[in-house]
Amino acid sequence: MTTTAKGDTVRQEIMQSAQAATSAQDLMARIVRVLHERMLKYNWVGFYMIERKPDQAPILVLGKFEGAMTPHTRIRLNEGICGAAASSGKTVVVDDVTQDSRYLACSLETKSEIVVPVFVRGEVVGELDIDSHFAAAFKAEDRALVEFCATLVGQYLEKHPA
Ligand code: SME
Numbered sequence: 001m002t003t004t005a006k007g008d009t010v011r012q013e014i015m016q017s018a019q020a021a022t023s024a025q026d027l028m029a030r031i032v033r034v035l036h037e038r039m040l041k042y043n044w045v046g047f048y049m050i051e052r053k054p055d056q057a058p059i060l061v062l063g064k065f066e067g068a069m070t071p072h073t074r075i076r077l078n079e080g081i082c083g084a085a086a087s088s089g090k091t092v093v094v095d096d097v098t099q100d101s102r103y104l105a106c107s108l109e110t111k112s113e114i115v116v117p118v119f120v121r122g123e124v125v126g127e128l129d130i131d132s133h134f135a136a137a138f139k140a141e142d143r144a145l146v147e148f149c150a151t152l153v154g155q156y157l158e159k160h161p162a
Pocket of ligand 1: 104
């Protein structure tokens with residue numbers, strides 16, 4: 001099976017699972033579970049959602065995840081690859097984390113990372129972060145799959161405001 005065919009199958013599994021979601025948290029839990037189980041190079045998969053409080057700088061807070069516990073449970077928007085994706089509103093793919101000075105280490109085994117923002121009505125509300133133990137694990141089809149998942153969450157949040 002090619003990577004693209006695998007990605008298509010996983011996308012269908014996620015769509016099916018998403019239909020049974022009872023809340024945004026449940027939807028995110030379902031997405032991270034399927035991605036982590038089915039995509040063998042996705043060794044850590046998690047959501048960070050932006051917490052906004054009056055008189056405080058917005059901050060990314062760890063949400064549903066699969067993989068080892070990370071020391072980075074709260075990340076400022078000017079920190080890390082996670083902060084870069086949230087503050088720019090753009091997908092960030094890092095093929096070799098040792099070459100990116102923004103990188104905040106979560107596991108010594110991590111070699112590459114992708115972070116995709118989640119939008120609600122054009123505003124970044126969070127992101128889907130994936131780490132791999134393999135260098136350059138995230139190709140165009142991975143990016144498409146992860147962006148699809150982030151879009152599902154954004155659409156769900158638009159329909160079901162918290
Ligand atoms: N590597 C991320 C931090 C989060 S952990 O990977 C789970 C970053 O550089 O922002």
